[in-house]
Amino acid sequence: MKQHILPAIRLTAICIIFFCVVYPAFIWLVALASPGHGDGERVSVENRVVGYAKIGQSFTEDKYFWGRPSAVGYNAAASGGSNKGPSNPDYLKDVQSRIDSFLLHNPGVKTGQIPSELVTASGSGQDPDLSPAGAYIQAARIAKARGISQDKINALIDRHIDKPLLSLMGPEKVNVLLLNIDLDKLK
């Protein structure tokens, strides 16, 4: 054991220099050239930073598209999911009350039309996206709240759909924050 102790300590020290200092410093330097300069990509409206493009926000007013339920209230400094099991009776009650609340705010929508993503919590609690169906189902409510025709809202959603990667891999999605920013600009 003795003959290994000194090399072990010295080797650890060198590993600290290379893997804790040199490696992250190098990545940090390279990241300065990335779109957000390594700080994360912010979105501004009229020179005011309103959020990060990739982090979901809480929207509760009828005039905005709502994102998915969040177990942490869209707290971007404490990510997390509900960790509820699929058969948990309390959890199923929560889902039922989300369905009821959604129906209340969106008269005319039937339960079967609600995509499950709108009544189930995301994994991070910061999911920035909806499926296109999750956005279209809210169009009527928003049209009414804003006094804009529903066709215009639908057209806005159409423009905001992100196609699958290379149109080949993964799901279609809509970024809720970017959608709502453009919604505010709609006349």
Added chain:
Amino acid sequence: MKTQIAGVIIMYGLMVLLAIPLGRYIAKIYEGKKTWLDPVLNPLDKIFYKLSGIRAEREMNWKQHLLALLTINVVWFLFSMLILMNMSWLPLNPDGNPSMSADTAFNTTISFISNTNLQHYAGETGVSYLGQLVLMLFQFISAGVGMAACAVVFNAMKERSTEKLGNFYYYFVRSCTRMLLPLSVVVAILLAFNGSPMTFKGKDQLISLQGDTVHVSRGPVAAMVAIKQLGTNGGGFFGANSAVPLENPNYFTNMVENIGIALIPIAMVFALGHILNRKRFAWVIFVVMTAGFLCFVIPAIYFESKGNPAIANLGVGQQLGSMEGKEIRFGSPATAYWAIVTTTTSNGSVNAMHDSLTPLSGMFTMMGMMVNCFYGGVGVGFLNFYIFIIIAVFISGLMVGRTPEFLGKKIEAKEMKIATIVALLHTFLILAFTGLSSHMFAGDPKTYAAWLNNPGHHGFSEMLYEYTSSSANNGSEFGGLGTGVPFWNITSGIVMIISRYIPIIGPLAIAGILARKKYIPESAGTLKTDTGTFGIMIFAVIAIVAALSFFPALSLGPIAEFFSMK
């Protein structure tokens, strides 16, 4: 849904296509042959050896290898405890996060030096940036240790009789500087350019579109996420791991991170083929591993895409599958795929909350960890598989009435004893500790009410998953379990430490003992190990020893939950 399935298939295909050339490269670096990165990395390695006072050409026997390995791990343990318990006043702590309590620091330290990365803290609030960087150090070097141990076993399997099995530090340094470091640089840069932060600034504060005040955690994310994926570590920068948008911003990064999980474990198998010059044997191992992997991944994708029957009963549409705990940008198939890849290898990073998986998918993730060698961790995955090979050779030998031989070496009582102990230890640790915690909970449900986030069968699954993950050195969790208390910190810490070192010591000892034995050239009477028949034999041994022994426990948890849901 079609594009989502296509995404999964392409991801798997790319992973294997990349692993084949990487395997050739790994073989070269362990054998000291020339590679195109030499002009840069030879001088770098020399710095490592020189400053540490290591003579990399000095060959060691298997006992000296173990001594070197264990000594350096003791140094790491002390260093990590020191940092984690003093983070609050050390530099690089812009968010003012506290130091860890002794029991949490113990758990976290064991967790990271054992390549497990079980996290009983949340990255946003539980560690400083200095803490994150130190944990990232262990993500490199604990993976390097696993790969070095694997390289020793590869060396010992060669056709000759010897005590000398290369130099531990040589294998270790080369694993870190020639594989983990260059691959991490590539992945980290891809992540940074897709939106993962790489900054030393603290939390950002802003007013959201609707007018709420929001704090956004950031940090040196890209650098850490790269190595956590590649070194089968899994310890995320943020609490919700790769489900968090800043840690895994889009479908492309999800593919990169997912491929990173099993890339080196698969490449190690191909490397074995090159080092022993037995490519057919390597392919037999790969096919057995893949067959096992497919047994888990196909049903998991099916069940997650089908959705949760209890939610279906409430009447809402589940076109996207079961979405609780998942993210829209990945979708159900890619999430189920990740869940199986991360558990069959001992990675443990997650892009969704495993606690909310439908019952049988949850079971398949657990089975992936119970078997723990369908690809497995970097280095240690093959070591686990090696144990099953030894057992399979022995049983096949008995069945046909011949002395069991493996690659020209006789397998005798001593090796079999070691192999059996290692194989059964995993089962024993998981079941004994799950039994203990269940007994405590059932005896006094009020005192321990905070442990479980879900009632009934699923609550039992949460405890079973925790010890399975600890013993497999995986690190993923059914996150609802209230683990931030001394009981869970200490017991899972004990399980992690035993199940890290015994499964390294065992195979190393067997390989070392076998290497010393006389080499018997293959003859017509030798049991052929590179055939389909032998592949089936290994698969059967794994199914019986590793999977079936857990059947009673799985029946109480996920299987019972599945049948209770209509």
